[in-house]
Each structure stands twice: as structure tokens, then as C-alpha cells.
Amino acid sequence: MSLVEAPDVRPVRSFSARFLRSELRMIFGRRRNQAMLVVLAAVPILIAIAVRVTTRSNGRGDGGSAIFNSITDNGIFVALAAMVVIIPLFLPLVVAVVSGDCIAGEANSGTLRYLLTVPVGRTRLLAAKYAGIVVWCVVTTAIVALAGVLIGLILFPHGQVTLLSGTSTSLADGLWRLLLVVGYVSVMACAVGAIGLFVSTLTEVPIAAMATTLVLTITSEVLDQIPQLHSIAPWLPSHYWLKFDDLLRDPILYTNTTRGPLVSLVYIAVFVSLAWSRFSGKDVTS
């Protein structure tokens, strides 16, 4: 390193990861978000303990679904059962909180105007924000899977994995399928995150954006339950959420497990575009 440093040389870089890193630090450094991660990680632990305690007295867990019943056969089903539990409400909630906060929170605290005058281009800001949401979605899903596998392998057997179709496979293959499930659920969560990103550009009140995002996803779940709306059900963002069990069959059933992510990608494309068109020309008066 030379002793003489050129002052005031500010090279223009086309891409800088610093802002994204700062964004991730904002998301994962925030106590509220850390608390949500802890709660999510507690879900598989609670399930595992509950199943363990009840099987001791009954000999066999009396859960309803196939996934729950498989927990006593192999520990990794704790992770899958936890997915079933978090998907309808917990996961949309934690994604809605972070995504609804992303622009509205900055607007509410007034930091948005300072980011824009730094300047962070509006497109770049949205890109960094959505990238942060995507990472958040993957991490929340992965944490549930990780906590589930760890507690499951401690409390339950971990040899051959009996899939939902009845065939047995190795633990390694079971873990690979769990990874596929994490990816599948993450993509679904990213669709909720895209809706949250758009809603977040509409308001300066973060709690309103979070609530709206959550209400929209729950509405989708409700509509999915109405038989008369059968024809639109495949286009609802929540329709395929629980279809990940098709990844746990032998052979894997690809119809739903590819259609689900495709529908999610459509939602992501639509709502990220909407967010961009709304935000790029918006007057920032906060």
C-alpha cells in the first residue's frame, strides 16, 4: 500500500453489495425479527416434544395427517410437520411483517428521503429491498427445517426414511427432499413478500402495510376453501402451499409441485412490477 493515498477519488461501481449487506443487517439485526425467528424455531421443537410425550403414554401418536404420523418413524418428519403448521399463518405473518415494513417503515421514520438523496436510485432501492425479503423468506423457512431436523433426530429414530407413498429411502435422500421442500415453501413465501413490497409502497404506515398483506393472503386461503370458487382456486397464491407433500412421494409428483412455483413466480413478477411502477414516480413527502 502506498503512503500517498489519492484523496477524493470516488470510483463509480456498477454494483455494490454494501447496501444489500446493510439491508440484511437491518432485517436480521432487528429485535422484532429475531424474536419472530425464535418463535418459528420453537414450532418444530414444541411439535417434537408433544409427539414424544404422547407416544410414550399411547404407544402411537394420534395426529391426523400422514406427515404427523410419520414423526415417530423418522425424525426429519418433525421438520415437515412444522412446515404444515407454520404455512397457513405463521409464515405469511413473518413475511408480511418484514415486507410490509420495507418501504413504509423507511417512509414512516423519514429515512426514505435521506436514502433517496444519498442517492439510492428508486429502482436500486426496491431491488435491494426485495432481495432482503427473498433472503428473509429463505432463512425463515430454513430455520424451521433446521430446528425440526435437529430436534427430530435427537428425539426420534433416524435410519431409513419411509416416504408418504410407503417406499423407503436413505436418510440422505430424505434430507435432499426436505431441502426441496424448503425451496418450494420459500418460493411461495416470496410471492407473499412481493405482495407486501407493493402494499408497502402505498402507505407511510408500516403496520397498515403488514396487516393488509396478511389480510390479502388469508383472503386467498379463505377463497381457496370455497367450493363454488373451484375454478379460480388454482390461481390463488395460497392454493399450492401445502402441496409440498408431493415431493415426499416415490416417484415425486410433479404436476402440483411445478405449477405451484410457477404461479408464485407470476405473482412475484406482477407485484414487483406494480411496486416499481408505483414507487418510481411517487412523490416522497414523508
Added chain:
Amino acid sequence: MPPLPTSSGPDLAVTLVPPPAETSYAVSSDGLTKRFRGGQVAVRDLALRVPSGAVYGFLGPNGSGKTTTIRILLGLIAPTGGTHELLGRSMPRAAAQVLPEVGALVEGPAFHPYLSGRDNLARVDAADRLASGRTARARINTALERVGLTAAAGKRYRNYSLGMRQRLGIAAALLQPRELLVLDEPTNGLDPQGTREVRHLIAGLGAEGVTVLVSSHLLGEVEQVCTHVGVMSVGELKWQGSMADLSAQQQARVQVQTSTPADAATVLARLGLAGVRAGDGEASAVLGAVQPERVVAALVADGVGVRGFQVERPRLEQMFVDLTGEGFDVSG
């Protein structure tokens, strides 16, 4: 340029001489207008001219459109009419190139309450794609030191006093060397000591050649550091120009305290002074080009008993009230 109101003296109604063509402007706008949805016009037909290197006091009562103007200048809100340039480049098209050279404090500081002052600056610094992460720490320390926040850098922003928040906002504006600083009410919430420090800071930056656009509704602080002023009222720019122009237009008056004001008035009139008034125990007139000592000599020579003699220049505050016609009331 609208003339000054005639109520403050006939000679005040001097329109600005257009500056020479080679003058470069750090900020210039033409016909800048913002009509909000709902029809309310926040800013009308603004023609700002902030010469490079000037310390420009942007004055006006609360609600006169100063902050809206600053938001438009920085590209935060889009004008409904007119154009503007920062540092000679058209905004908002050149925002990505221009804004790195512009430090801004807009409508008070705003930071994340649960982060420390230092972490908040790091956040702002990280957002700047032209800033290197390697030198971030040194930059942040320098900025903190410059506003006297080093000791409180580790405290959460939530626990900062209003004055400390204001200082942090200024620190963020000073993270990089700037060509232009836009400071909206920088002394809001500061104690007298802090106000003085900010004034020194602005004067120092001005001396370094940085152009400073400082908005304020407090005239005293602006009067002392500014080389130029612009006065806003109800969304319009009522007057702008250099302080030198301003004081040239301001009418210094001589005031004579005497037991024979009528005699004194006669003498003043004979000396060719305009606006001669005789009151109770006092006579006054516009001094103009006449030397004050000549006035005293003439008075004494004529046997007028002079008890007191002053030359008074109207303060900026009086000007301001004359221009806005409403003092410090909020305009609707």
C-alpha cells in the same frame, strides 16, 4: 423579479440587475411550480438563482413553501411545472451524477430509532454506491467529530435529544466532501451554543467554497452568515439577491434627538435628505449619500441642541416582515 413593497421606502423598489452571463449557479430554477393533487399550489413559478460559492439564506414563514421547494430541488417530489438545475446539470435526469455532490438535511433529521448514531451513519454511508467500505469508519468518525457527537456515537438514536438528532443529520450531510449543501432549518432544536456552532460550520463551509442553501424562519442566524438571501411567501419567491444589494437598498436613517425637532427637520431638509420627519423630541430622515458627520456639523452650526444622534439601518427582520406582509404567522 417582483419589486420590494413600496411601504418600506421608495428606493427599495429596485429590481435586480440580471447578473453577468458568466455567473455559474449551483442551483437555478425556472418557472418551478408544484400543484398538489386537490389543486393546492405549494410553490408557484419559482426562479431561484443560487450562485456557486454563495451561502444562500432561504427565508420564509412556516408554510411558505421552503421545504416543498427543497424536496423538488432534490428530486423527492416532481414539480408540476418548470425546470431546475443543480450544479449545472438538469434535474431529476442527472440525479445519480449530481446528488453525490449534494449533502442534504430535509425537514429535520430522520434515522432509525433502534440503531446507534454511528450505525445510522454507517447505514447512510453504505447506501452510497460511490463510497468505499474500506474507508467508511474514518469517514464516519470525521463526520461525528465535526458535529461534536463522538462521545454519544454509541447511543441509540431513540435516546438522542433534539439537538443531538439535528447534529447527526448534519453529520450525515457531511459524510462526503460536497459541492452543495442543502440545509433545511439546521438549527431547529439546538441550544444557543449549538446554534452558534452550526453557524460557524456553515460559515466555514462557505469559506471552503462549498455552496450552502440554508433555509430558516429565524432571520438572525441567517443574517450573520449569508452572502445571499431569497424570501418566500405563500409559495412565491418575493425577493432574492446578495446581501450587498440588500443593504444598498436598505435605507439608513439619521435620527436626531433634540428639543427643537422642527428646526432640526429644516436643517435635514436643507442638506438634501429625503423623507424628513419631525416627531416628539426627535427628527429623522433618510441619510442617503450624505456623511453623518456633516449632518451633525450642520445641526450644531445652526444652533440645534443635539441630545442624541444615531444612524439606523433597518434589520433584515423588518425587511422580511415588509416582504411577507405577515411576520411569522403560518400562511394557509
